[in-house]
Amino acid sequence: MNSGPQPDPDPDPEPPPGPPRLLGRITDWNDERGFGYLTGTKGKVFVHIRDFADRVRRPRIGDKVHYTMGTDKHGRTCAVDVVQDGFGGSFGxxxxxxxxxxxxxxxxxxxxxxxxxxxxxxxxxxxxxxxxxxxxxxxxxxxxxxxxxxxxxxxxxxxxxxxxxxxxxxxxxxxxxxxxxxxxxxxxxxxxxxxxxxxxxxxxxxxxxxxxxxxxxxxxx
Structure with missing residues (x-):
């Protein structure tokens, strides 16, 4: 029987993964008020412009986005950490x-x-x-x-x-x-x-x- 010191089973474990990323499209958007709805694998979900983590440009209907399900400050279900698909930039x-x-x-x-x-x-x-x-x-x-x-x-x-x-x-x-x-x-x-x-x-x-x-x-x- 080996009584010597045993190595830690996982001395540097990776942090747990975050919430799953979902894919959807913006199907309704009011640009003046800065909110709308996207439709994805979780159905129709509310989205606000403040919940975009990274934007290529102003959102518009038809945009493909990656997002996470979350809640707003009132506890209502919404899309958070929203990122528009593609890069969309230029260097002129x-x-x-x-x-x-x-x-x-x-x-x-x-x-x-x-x-x-x-x-x-x-x-x-x-x-x-x-x-x-x-x-x-x-x-x-x-x-x-x-x-x-x-x-x-x-x-x-x-x-x-x-x-x-x-x-x-x-x-x-x-x-x-x-x-x-x-x-x-x-x-x-x-x-x-x-x-x-x-x-x-x-x-x-x-x-x-x-x-x-x-x-x-x-x-x-």
Missing amino acids: IGSLLVLAALLILPVQAAHGWLEPDHFWMLMGVAATVSLVCFAAYYYDKSCAREGLWRVPENVLHILELLGGWPGAFIAQRLFRHKSAKGSYLFTYWAIVLLYQAISYDGPRGWPLFHAAKTWLRDLTS
């Missing part, structure tokens, strides 16, 4: 011009700071991180549609902070993902502005940084 010339403008300062700063070999190495790393961030957005969008475990928002922000923010910029528009959530976009654009500020301030001897440090010192003294 306007988005391309904005992205190009946002890349000017960081690329110029990196070119001025680094030797050519190191500069191109950094560009390769940045492109790789952007590709990983883009793929993470795609995976998270797909998980939202299918009701699978999502990519934590902090992970997406870390990828953006590590240099993947251009890939996130493209993914937000191409997949219409994380493009309407104010709290998420606030952090995203704070990261983008941080890159712009460092890229502008660094080559000029950090005047903005020193001015902010002086302002904080005067404020706390």
Whole structure:
């Protein structure tokens, strides 16, 4: 008989799955009031625009959606965590011009700071991180549609902070993902502005940084 320590049967169990995801179509929609009904495997179900977890565009009759059965604040049965099928985004010339403008300062700063070999190495790393961030957005969008475990928002922000923010910029528009959530976009654009500020301030001897440090010192003294 073996009396030694026994390993845990499941030292790191996976969390239990969430409610099943269902498939339906919007069969009645009042866009002015922001609610309607969808018809799926559970019959006709009420749906409100606030219960859309991710929207490609404004809902309309005929839209195919993935959803979970839930209840509203009054205890009435309704569809929740609703996600429109498909991606429905686009990346046109306007988005391309904005992205190009946002890349000017960081690329110029990196070119001025680094030797050519190191500069191109950094560009390769940045492109790789952007590709990983883009793929993470795609995976998270797909998980939202299918009701699978999502990519934590902090992970997406870390990828953006590590240099993947251009890939996130493209993914937000191409997949219409994380493009309407104010709290998420606030952090995203704070990261983008941080890159712009460092890229502008660094080559000029950090005047903005020193001015902010002086302002904080005067404020706390």
